[in-house]
Amino acid sequence: MGIRFIIMVNKQGQTRLAQYYEWLTLEERRALEGEIVRKCLARTDHQCSFVDHRNYKIVYRRYASLFFMVGVDGDECELDIMFHLEKAHFMLEEMVMNGCIVETSKANILSPIQLMDKAH
C-alpha cells in the first residue's frame, strides 16, 4: 500500500506538517484532516495504532505532544517543526517519494540538507 499522506498534528488537533502524495483540494484536505484527527485524538494509548477512515488506513503514533500519522514515528518537538517547516519537508522528501519509502538511512537523508545549509 502506498503512502497517501503524512501529517503531523499536535495534541490539540492542529496540523503542523502535511504532505500529500495524491492531489486533494484544499477543502478535501481540510475535511480529511479534521475527521482523522478527531478519530485519532479520541483514542487511548493502549488502543492500537491503526484507524480506518473511509478508504484510508491511518497508522499513527503519538510522540510527546505530536501525532505522527501514517507510520512515521519519532522524537520531535513541535516547535522545531514549526520554525523549520521547509527543512522538515525536505527531510520527508528524502524519505518518501511517489508514496514509497525510498530512503531510510539517516546519513543519506541528512547529507543533502546539511550540504544545502553549508552552501548557504
Added chain:
Amino acid sequence: MEQLKTIGRELAMGSQGGFGQSKEFLDLVKSIGEARSKAEEDRIVLSEIDILKRKLLEPDIPKRKMKEYIIRLVYIEMLGHDASFGYIHAVKMTHDDNLLLKRTGYLAVTLFLNEDHDLIILIVNTIQKDLRSDNYLVVCAALNAICRLINEETIPAVLPQVVDLLNHQKEAVRKKAIMALHRFHRKSPSSVSHLVSNFRKRLCDNDPGVMGATLCPLFDLISEDVASYKDLVSSFVSILKQVTERRLPKSYDYHQMPAPFIQIKLLKIMALLGSGDKSASEIMYMVLGDLFRKCDSSTNIGNAILYECICCISCIIPSPKLLEAAADAISKFLKSDSHNLKYMGIDGLGRLIKISPDIAEQHQLAVIDCLEDPDDTLKRKTFELLYKMTKSSNVEVIVDRMIDYMISINDNHYKTEIASRCVELAEQFAPSNQWFIQIMNKVFEHAGDLVNIKVAHNLMRLIAEGFGEDDDDADSKLRLSAVESYLQIISEPKLPSLFLQVISWVLGEYGTADGKYSASYISGKLCDVADAYSSDETVKGYAVSALMKIYAFEIASGRKVDVLPECQSLIEELLASHSTDLQQRAYELQALLALDARAVESILPLDASCEDIEVDKDLSFLNGYIQQAIESGAQPYISERERSGMLETTDYHSQDHHEVPSHALRFEAYERPKPSSVPTQASTELVPVPEPSYYSEAHQPISTSSVSERESSEIKLRLDGVKQKWGRPSYQSSTSASSTPPQAANGTSSHPDVGVGSSSLKPRSSYESKKPEIDPEKQRLAASLFGGSSTSRSDRKSSSGGHKPAKGTANKPPKENPIPVQPPPDLLDFGEPTATSVTATDPFTELEGLMDYSSQDGGSTDVMGLYSDAAPVTTTTSVDSLLSELSDSSKGNPGTYQSQTSKGPNSKEALEKDALVRQMGVNPTSQNPTLFKDLLG
C-alpha cells in the same frame, strides 16, 4: 527512532540560532502554537493572509524575506486556507540561483499545485535547466519536483534528461532519477515502456539506497506482470539474505534490525512472485525460515517483519514448516497485550485461514476477546476475519453479531459495508428462509437507506417465490411470518424508504392472503404508511399499489369492499397529486373499484407476481376492432416510419401537461414511460401513440403492479444458488461435536460452566495460564463461532424438536439447568456417534484435543505421544469407520436423527462431507509437530 532523534537534533539546531527569521514570523508561529481552538487559529491565519497580501505587493522584497513569506503561505494552506494569491511568488522562487531558495520554491510549488495547474508550464523550463546543473543538489531538487509536478503531457519534455541521470555518478541523483521514472510509469506506462530494463539494471546498483529505491518501481511492475520477472526470484532472495546478514551500512539499521524497510519491500515482492508458483516459492523457504528464527519479536520493527513474513507465506505456496512458523507467530501476536500486535494477529489469521482453515479454531477465545474489545479498529478487523470464516454452521451467530454492531455505529461508510456483508452472508448461508427474512428486516430497518435496491428486490422475490419447491404450505407460512413481522414493525417511526417499499409490497400481495388479517386492517396500515411518509413519493406509490391489490383480491373473491374513510381521502389527495405517477395509480385504483369481480380478477390475479408476462407485441387481439373502425370510415394506421418527419406534438397525449408546462416544443424523444403510468382509459380507446411497447404493456393484466416487480425479474439474482445452498445439507454438523475428545469429560466436569461445547475447551491451552476465569458467555460464543453447529441452532432444535442426544450429553446433564438461557449445544450430528462408539478411533477428536491436553498437563512434549496413543488407527480407515458409524447410528436412532434430517442441512451427507474436509485439513497438522521443532531448533 534514533534516526528521528538525529533529525530532530538537526531541526533543533537551526531553531537555537533562529537565524534569518523575523520577529513577525516568530510571532506568527507562536500565536498559532498557542491558539486554543480552531476558530482562534482561523482568525490568526485570516489576518496573516491580509498581511501577506499587502507585503507581497511591496517592491523589491529581499530574497530571504521572500523565502519567509513563502513559508508563511505554506502555513496558510496547511491550516486549511487559500493561499493562491501567492502561488506565483513560489513559482518565481524556483528560478533562483540560491539552492535553498530554489528548493524552498520547489517545495512550496509541490505543496500548492497539482500537476494539471496552469502555472506548472512556467516551471518545466526551470526543471529542464536544473536537470543539467553541475550541482547535484540542484539536480536532486529538480528530480524531486518532477515526482510531484510532471503530468502525462510534460513527461517527454524531461524524459531524456532523466534517463541520462540514471547513470549519474552521485547515488542520490540515480536514486531520484529512478523514482522520477517510477512516477512516469505510474502516470503513463506507455511513455516509459521501453525503459523498464533500467529498473532491473539499477537493482544491481552498488549503492544500497539506489537498490532500495528500485524496489518501489519493481514492485509495481511485478504486480502488473509477474511472469516477466520470475528470473529475478533468486536475486531478490539473495538480496534479502544479504540484508539479514547485515551486509548493508549500519545507518540503515533500525533498532538493531538491518534495513527493515528494504526487507519488507523485498518480502512484498516475493509474495507476488511466489504466488501459485511452487518452484519460485521453494527458493524462498530458506530465507523465510531464517527470518522467523532471527526476528526479534520484542521490538515493533521485528514484529513488522514477522507480519510481512506471514503475509508472504499466505501468498506463496508454503512448506508445512513455514506454515507452522507463521501460525506460531500469529498465536504470539494474539496472545500479546499490545493492541497493535493483536490487530496484526487477527489480520494474519484472516490471511492464513485461506490456506489453512483450521487455524482459527486454536485462537477462538483470543478472537472473541478482540471482537468484544472497546477498540473499534480491532473490532472491525475481527469482523473482517469472521466474514472470511463464515460457513453455514456459524452464520447465524456471526450475522447476529454483525447486525448488533451495525446498529451500534454511526459511520455510514462502514455501516454500508457491514450491511452489505450481512446480506451477502445471509444470502449465501441462510439456514432457513424465515431466518433470512428476519435478517433482512433488521438490515433494512437499521441501514435501509444504505443498502442496494437490489437487496430489496431480492427479498420481495424470495417471499414471492418461496422455497421454490412445490410446498405451498411452507410458502404461505413464510409469507405469513413476513406479513406478521412487517405489521409489527410498520408503526415504528422513521423507517427507511426502501424497507417501507418492501413492507408495502408484501402487505399488498400477501397481507390478506390467508385470511388472518382483514382487508380493512391491512389497508388501514397502508394508509398510515402513506400518511406518515407523505413526502416520499416512491413509498406512497407502493402503498397505493398495495391498496389496489388488497381491494382487487376482495372484489375478486366476491366480498363487498368498504373503502376506509382515510383511504378514500388518500385516494382523493393523490388524484390531484403533482406526481403523475401517483395520480396515475390513484386513477387506476379508483377505476378498479368500479369494476366487477371477473374483470378485476383478470387485471390483478391473486399471487401472480411470479407469473410470466407474455407480451403480444403485434396487438393481434385488436385486429377485429380495427377492421370494424376502418369499415366505419376511420383513417388507417400510418406506421411510424411513414410518419417520420411529420411528427406533431399533438401525437403525444397531453397527459403530462398538468405538471410540465411546456414552454417550448420538445423534439427529442420522451423518456420511456413507467409501465404503471398508463392511464386506464388508454386501454379502452385507440390513440395512435408511436410506442408499441407502451401499448402492449398497458394491456397486460399485471402491468398495473409496481415497477419493482418488473425490475426484480430483470435483475439477475443469486437466489438460485441460495436455494441450492439451503436445500443442500451443510457443514453445520462439524466441529463442536467431532471435537469432543473422550477425555473431555474430566475437563468439563472440573469447569461445569464451560462445558458448552467441547471445542471451547481447546483454547484453554493458551488462555488458562493468563485467565483462569473465562466468561461462560464467551465460551458459548466461541463454541458457536468456531465449533461448527452453533449454540443458538441447537437451542432452536432442542426447543422445537424436544430431543436431546441421550449419550452425547450424558455426562453433562447438570449443566443444562444452571444456564437456562442457552443450554449447552447438544453437539448434535456428530456428538452422539462420537461419544457412543467412534470415540476410541476418531483421530479428529484426539487432534482437536491436542492443544488442551498438552498444556493442561503442563508439557507440550507429549503432544506426539498423545496423538499416537489416542489414534492408533490410520486416518483414512477411521474416517471410514466413523462414517459407517454415523450412518448406522442415524438408522438406529431415528428419534435423534429424523428431526434433523427433516430440517435439511443436518443429513448424513453433510457429515460425510464434513468428515472429508476435516480429514484433509487435519492431515498436514498431524504430521508436523516435530517438523516445526526442526525448523526452530
